[in-house]
Amino acid sequence: MASSRVLYVHSDDYVRTCDSMARLPHRASMVHLLIKAYGLLKFMRVIAPRMASHDDLAAFHSDAYLSHFELVSREGEDADLPESQQYGLGYDCPVMEGVFEYAAAVAGATLTAAEGLRNGVCDVALNWAGGWHHAKKDEASGFCYVNDVVLGILKLREQFQRVLYIDFDLHHGDGVEDAFSFTPKVVTLSFHKFSPGFFPGTGDIAEVGLGRGRFYSINVPLSDGIADEKYVDICHSVLQAVNTTFLPEAVVCQFGADTLAGDPMCSFNLTPKGLGQCLQIVLGWQKPTLLLGGGGYHLANTARCWTYLTALVLDQVLASEIPEHQFFPEYGPDYVLEVTPGCRSDTNNPAHLDQVLAEIRENLKHMA
Ligand SMILES: CC1(C)CN(C2CCCC2)C(=O)N1c1ccccc1/C=C/C(=O)NO
């Protein structure tokens, strides 16, 4: 990738705001400082994010939700206000003081990245602190308060007729799928763990979209233990089929890293190399591409993964040795960039994966 054509959305304020999210202590700093320590910033156009305005957020979210969310965030009120519950606030989506400003900062960063692509300023735009794919129009969900992914796609749709969304997170990208389930202008494609009782519970292969959007939602349900080879294989098959059928003009990828070996979700057994092969397929299409983060709860592995993917975009090869920097101690005991796959068995049987692929190919025939 011609380096100046890569936009990296960052400011120290933005990282500090993202770091403040207690559930992911310092993850934003760890990601940025590892990218910086590997000397990758000089290959990118670094741009400070703008804050999303109320109107920006209202492009997707309801006024009722936004004003309630802003109120409880300002008051720092514990969210057992009766209406908080109906808006998904509390429990999985705790209301820390200033959480609204955090959500507006992340949404603004994803919009800043999307605007760079929409205006032709860059070919690839990165916001690793974005990717909060569960948030609904009027409800927070799964630790996602504002759906920055939907806002980014809507921004790209101002310029591009057809946008392909690809969700590589362990969890089904339900909020994004819901937002675009009735339209053929956006294909949502999600690879995720689908298992009884596993959050959010949606994303079965039979979910294909509704009305004029029927067959434009694609779900690839997977089981525990899948490793790079099988994952890349099914991704490659589905991605190529979707690209040649839908012919997207722009692509948005959510690279939630909770699929990695060593993640506390303890579900898939991927490594950054496997996700990198999936990214290479998308980059090979040479279409305006927005890359976002998402889940990822082994903080050092998440930083390793998104740094590795950033280097892939820049055609830079990284040394295995983690460079000295503030968070170096977090990368023990090996202090290397590579993530070693675990030895858990793969519960995905090949015949079932072939069946999943066959059904998706069949559905694609109905895509006009
Ligand atoms: C609260 C966090 C987000 C963290 N977490 C674990 C990770 C390791 C220790 C806690 C969860 O299971 N979470 C959730 C709780 C309820 C509903 C959803 C999620 C995660 C969603 C997700 O990752 N989407 O892509």
Ligand SMILES: [Zn+2]
């Ligand atoms: Zn996730």
